[in-house]
Amino acid sequence: MSSEKTPATPETPLAPEAAGARPRRLTYAAALTGLEGLALVAGGIWILVLGFTGDPDDRQQAVTGGITLMVLALLPLLAARGLLALRSWSRGPAVITQILALPVAYNLLQADSLAIPAGIALAALAVTGLILLVNAETTRALGIRGPGNAADQG
Numbered sequence: 001m002s003s004e005k006t007p008a009t010p011e012t013p014l015a016p017e018a019a020g021a022r023p024r025r026l027t028y029a030a031a032l033t034g035l036e037g038l039a040l041v042a043g044g045i046w047i048l049v050l051g052f053t054g055d056p057d058d059r060q061q062a063v064t065g066g067i068t069l070m071v072l073a074l075l076p077l078l079a080a081r082g083l084l085a086l087r088s089w090s091r092g093p094a095v096i097t098q099i100l101a102l103p104v105a106y107n108l109l110q111a112d113s114l115a116i117p118a119g120i121a122l123a124a125l126a127v128t129g130l131i132l133l134v135n136a137e138t139t140r141a142l143g144i145r146g147p148g149n150a151a152d153q154g
Contacts, residue, residue, distance in 0.1 A: 023141045026083055029132035032125055033094045034080030036101060037073045044069030088142045095133050101126035 044066045051062025076097040082090025101122055108119030132138060139146075 022084065022086060023137045025132050025135050026086075026138045026141050029094065029129055029138060030080045030083035032129040032132070033076045033083065033097055036097055036125065036129075037076035037080060040069050040073035040076065044073065083142075086141060086143075088144050091133055091138070091142055091144060095130065098126045098129040098133065101129075 046066075047062055047069060048066030050056065051059050051066060056062040075093050079090045079093035079097060083094060105119045105123035105126060108115040108122060111119070
């Protein structure tokens with residue numbers, strides 16, 4: 001055994017993808033998805049606090065809404081964790097999270113308040129997340145094959 005490094009050849013590539021490294025785009029997608037999950041948790045807590053301390057029209061509805069948001073936060077949080085661990089199943093929930101964020105952003109943009117900048121930011125994050133998640137480098141890193149590229153085909 002020699003302590004010399006093996007040169008990179010077509011048979012033994014030393015590229016980051018070959019070493020199991022996570023592409024930067026995938027890390028960014030996981031971060032955006034996780035950020036959206038944390039925002040859902042924060043929103044759920046905020047609604048719960050307002051439901052208990054404020055004067056809501058319906059306290060039960062406020063509590064139900066807050067708990068629902070926190071449970072929904074599990075989807076993007078688990079997807080972000082899966083993306084960081086290079087799990088192929090995690091791309092689906094992450095894409096769903098981005099798609100669901102678009103109508104929310106649209107509704108925020110329809111408001112006549114400070115919600116408009118939040119709508120712009122959410123729309124930008126969702127579109128950026130979608131672009132990062134469907135990127136070829138991300139797809140390769142997650143081991144997702146397109147139609148007609150199954151392993152059993154010759």
